[in-house]
Structure formats: structure tokens, C-alpha cells
Amino acid sequence: MEKKGLNKVGLIFEKIDAREALTKAFNMSNDEIIQQILDSGLKGRGGAGFPTGLKWKYTAAEKGPEKYIVCNADEGEPGTFKDREILDRVAYKVHGGMAIAGKTIGAREGIVYLRGEYRFLLPKLLMELEEFHKMIHEIGYDFKISYRLGSGAYICGEESALFESIQGERGEPRNKPPYPTTSGVFHKPTSINNVETLVTVMMIVMHGSESYKQLGTKDSRGSKVFSISGDTPMPGIFELELGMTVQEFVNEFGDGDTKAVQVGGASGFCVPRKKFTDTIIGFEGVPTGGSMKLFNSSRSMYNVLHNYLDFFAEESCGQCTPCRVGCQQLLKGVEKVKKGEVKSTYLNELIKLADTMKIASKCGLGQSVGNAFRTIVENFREEIIY
């Protein structure tokens, strides 16, 4: 296993000349840009980790004049706040990344879907957008971006629910296929990318894929912005090279008493102390959209699990039965175990239910509830029961 240790990186927030990067991109052919992104090994930074180059390649291959590039800024995963910081500090690079994506896939229009909780940022972002439109006009390229606001629904971070929301509907995920690359927003070919992914693209175009590839491991190229919170003396935003172990992470950010790290938010995985040294943070180990929550020994993992299940029971869109009923039953189930109303072996039944949700749920929400459930129950069984 390739290990990299903990290295701080300053790529995402690096100041660059946007005009220079965009001019460089516009002088490249679309195939060249796609090849460069493929070579870089960049995988989507929202959490799911789909190769960005492939997404663009598929969308570019679609026929038809109307295509869209959508920036997913509906950052709602508990413990994630890096997109807010990126938009606050380097929105020009987000807009620039969208223009590069637009040119590459053949889209003239981009939409940023910003979560309603970040509405306070909008006036500033619109000012930056005006500057961007001015610049892109001067370069002589026709591309427009508009902002759409969410209204407090976690599920709208799921790509097809986000499209529904932009179209003025309830944010209920669609069946897949068709995938967004063929039928996305307004049922047109769409490339939907995370805020950080778009900034990373800008940096790859600026510095080349070779230098980017030097960072990270074979399965997890590059660096990633982490949102660090919980029991840590250094909560905040840190850009780190991918490929470190949880132990190395805890050595830097822990408070000396870390008993578990929740990697990837409520829909992610709980790593207990005994697994810190052999777990790599990245696609070969535990993947993350950036959320890292540290818990020390004063915390009850029952409370953590209960909080996550309460979150999912509220945020499930209710469209498909496994998720709607499953989230409620898992929540009630752990409460019953805690109160001693059922035997502790009932937890095994609940794990089976979580596994069923993984197979039977329509979208990533229901499919990933079992990640935290299984890893917390398996590693902290006594804390759930007693």
C-alpha cells in the first residue's frame, strides 16, 4: 500500500491570474483538455469520486446544441464546510473552472446551485460573477453563469434531486440511468461538478497534469480540502495531500484522546482507534468529501449514531420505501436497544435492515445510511447497548 504521510498543500486557495488560465484553456482543443484531466487522475471532490475527465468526455460526446454545466454548491453533509470557504475566498476560480468545463463539453450556460444556508454569501458572489462575465466577454468567449439557491434540503446535493430543484420541483432523486451526462438539468446533457473539483481543474490547466499527479497515491491523485471539526484543538479548513493514514491525521489534529474519526460525514465511515494505523484516507481506504470529525473518549458513540439517524430520518425525501421506513426504523431500533426494550441481538437485525437499504434504496442517501450505522455499531457495540 502506498503511503504519503501528512503534507499540507496550498493549491486550492493559491492566487492565480484567471485570465491567463482561461486563455490557456481556450487555446487548447477539447480533446486535449479532457486528456489532461484524465491524465491528472482527478476524481470528483464532492464525495462520490467519479473521474472528472470521464464525466466531461461522456457529456462532450452527446449531440445537441443545448448542454449545461452545473456547479454543485449544495454542501450539506454534516461536517463539511470547505465549499463555503472556497466560494468565499476564490469564487473566481470556481467560475473559471465552469467556463473551462463549458468550453470542453460544449455548454454555453452554467448554473451554480448554492445551498440556502449560504445565502449570506450571494451578494458577494454576484459581484464576483459580474467581474467574471466582463472578463470572459473580453476574452471573446460566450458563456453565462447564473445562481440558484436551495431552500434547506440535504437531498438536493444528490445530483438528480438538484436538477429537479432547479426545474422548480420537489427535490426527489430520479431513477438512473439515464445519467446526467445524457439527461441532466432540463433533461439535457449536463456535467455536474463539485465546487472544489472545478477549482482543481483550473489549477491542473494552469500547472499541468504532471505536477498534479505527483501529489497523492495511485488511487487518490492530488490533494483535498478537509473540513475538520469535533474534538480537535485545530478545527477548520486544511488542504492536505491524499494518501495519509488516519493515525497520521490524528497525530496532527487529535487532542491526544481521540477514540474515533468519522470520515465522510453522516453518510461516511467511522474509524475506531484500533484501525487508525491501517486505514488510508482516500479512495483505496475511506473516501471522503472532506468531512473529518474527531471524537474523544468523553463522547458517547450512541449519541453520535442517534444524531446521524435523526438527521437521515428528517432528510430522507420519502420517495422510496426502503429509505423512508428504514431510516425511521433504525432510529427507533437503537432507541429500543438503549432502553433495554429489546435484546441486544436486535442490533444484528438492524444491520440487516441497513444492508437492505443499501441494495434497495433509490439514491445515495438511503444507500449510505448503513456506512455509519454498521461501522459505529460494530466498533462501539457496548456503547450502543449500555
Place this chain on the structure above:
Amino acid sequence: MYQTGNLVKELTEKHGRERKSLIPILQGIVEKYNYLTDDAMVEVAKELDISAAEVYGTASFYSFLDTAVRGKYVIRVCKTITCSMKGKGEIIQTLEDMLKIKVGETTSDRMFSLVETNCIGWCHKAPAMLINEMPYTDLTPEKVVEIIKGYMNK
């Protein structure tokens, strides 16, 4: 209750009368009046030529598009894990004592509503809350008292 007057017409002029305009129009009403009345939703339905049930169905999906009465300032306290670990309970208690309402309620003068919400993206500065769109972070009971006093004197 409030009368929307020309607001719905103005918003449809601005955002258009297509289905995709629905959420920005509803957001525009909530930005001004903090919640949606039945009358306002019926008016939007008429303007967009869709059924009122479609408007209600969409609005009721989104937690920020309230269809229950809300005060001028909607306080949303984050209840997700980090805020919960770092003293959300005390923050809620302070707000309840100060405003003399419980979570989910609105003061009788229709100035404040107090609700809990899921992660608002300020875990590194927990506990946190939103008052309308403004975030307040690193909260302590003392800080909350100062902030609310500020709103009371507005």
C-alpha cells in the same frame, strides 16, 4: 397574516412564469414575509397557471419555505453532531428563556421564531445558528443574549 399586494406579480415579472421560476418566486415571498400563506400560494399558482397543490407540494418539501406562521426573524439553531456536542442545548435554553417560547414556536408579537435545523456548515465554529440568512458562530449563552438584544432594538 399578510397581504402580498403586488409582490407576486413583481416576482413573476422578474423570474418568469415557467415552472423553473416557482422556487425563486417562493423564496422571494419568504425573504419578505418569512413564510407562505395559503393565499400567497394560490396566487402564485394562478400566475404560473399550475395547480395550488403543485405549489404547496413543492413548498412543503423545503424546510426553508415555511408554510406555518413565522416571525420577522427566524432563528435556526444547528442541532447536528458537532453543534450538539459543543453546547447547542445551552443555546436553545438561553433562547427559550429570553424569548419565552419553545422550539417550533413564534413570539406573540411575531418578531421571533425559534427552530432547530440540520448542519449549516459551521462545525469548526460550533455551536452555530442562522437568523434569517445571517450566520452566528462560536456561540455562548452571553453572546446569544447580546445578539438577540441587537435584533430586539432594531
